Amino acid sequence: MDLRYSDVDEAFRARLREWLSSELPKLPVQPARDDWSARRGWDTDWQRRLFDAGYAGINWPKEFGGQGATPSQHLVFLEETTRARAPYVGVNFVGLLHAGPTIIAEGTDAQKTDHLANILRGDEVWCQGFSEPQAGSDLAAVRTKAVLDGDHYIVTGQKIWCSYGQIGDYGELLVRTDPDAPKHKGITWLMLPMDLPGIEIRPLKTVLGSSEFAELFLDEVRVPVSCRIGAENDGWRVTNVTLAFERGTAFVSEMVDALRLIDDLSPYVTDPAYRRELGHLAAEMDGIWALTKRNVTQAARTGVMGPGSMMIKYAYSELRQRLGELSMKVLERDVLAIDAVGEFVEERLRTLALTIAAGTSQIQKNIIGERVLGLPKEPRP
């Protein structure tokens, strides 16, 4: 294990830092939170700038238009973009972090040609239609049904918590194609063109007052068979490919951001007990970041993430909750006038979701218990 960056990594860091310092001042003002078409334009404009400068898809393989950066350069990229307060993936989240990687791993040549470059350029925005009202933690319980009719699937059902559903061009869609098979064996993974007839999108308002999520109602939507990723009824295996990308890398940038928040909060923490608590959190965060680097160097050496990767999402999201709670205790009435308060309050509300998104903490603990510690499996119904 080597937690230090190489000279090549540091040269990459210097180049990127210079580009960020010249590019970021050129960005237009960020649009209002609920102005979705403007938000899409702003986020995809940033993606296009990354693409033009040769930084899009930093960790995607070169043959699929990415930069083929080493895992440690990927970490440097995240460290530097966060340090410079550059935009993160925004509405390109699903496409860049798990739909694109799933297509790379499981898609046909035609699917790769049709989608990967568009995602990297910011020309194609994706959303995820996995969860259903009765299928969240128990995702394999999805009921949205797809019936084969010639060269189309006729899809009917309901999805919920579909992030960026109202502006997505395509959705990752899980459907039940064999209702008689055991539940994990009758699922298929489809790319859903979001403009097909029969799709109704109903935005859901969050506690922050904006509509990041939507419900999808699908009424006999005709999805071409050419939109299937992987074989029919093999969708659970493909789903696990998607989830491994979603849980494995999607939170790394958030971690660097948490280190920045700890620094930002520090000047307001005067009470010795709170300072001790903040110190503990900073030390734990450092530990999680070191574990991330260890996993990344292990992946670079062996090609697979170490078992630590399964702990990171759980450890990070729980720690972020504690950081949010501490910031609310620290920022009492007498500091309500400071500009940073808005950011901390918003952060607190936003991060409440982190222990739920991409698998709740309870589910992550089950995974750690069963797959890392080798404990007996929890009884399945």
Ligand SMILES: Cc1cc2nc3c(=O)[nH]c(=O)nc-3n(C[C@H](O)[C@H](O)[C@H](O)COP(=O)(O)OP(=O)(O)OC[C@H]3O[C@@H](n4cnc5c(N)ncnc54)[C@H](O)[C@@H]3O)c2cc1C
């Ligand atoms: C910010 C955010 C973004 C999201 N984006 C999307 C998206 O784009 N697309 C999408 O499809 N979904 C999305 N989701 C949905 C998310 O995947 C689900 O909310 C999550 O999987 C939990 O499912 P649920 O809400 O149905 O809760 P439930 O599964 O009903 O769980 C309720 C409670 O029971 C606990 N529980 C359930 N089963 C067990 C068990 N076996 N052992 C112990 N405890 C258990 C859970 O931990 C939880 O506390 C998003 C969620 C959030 C918060």
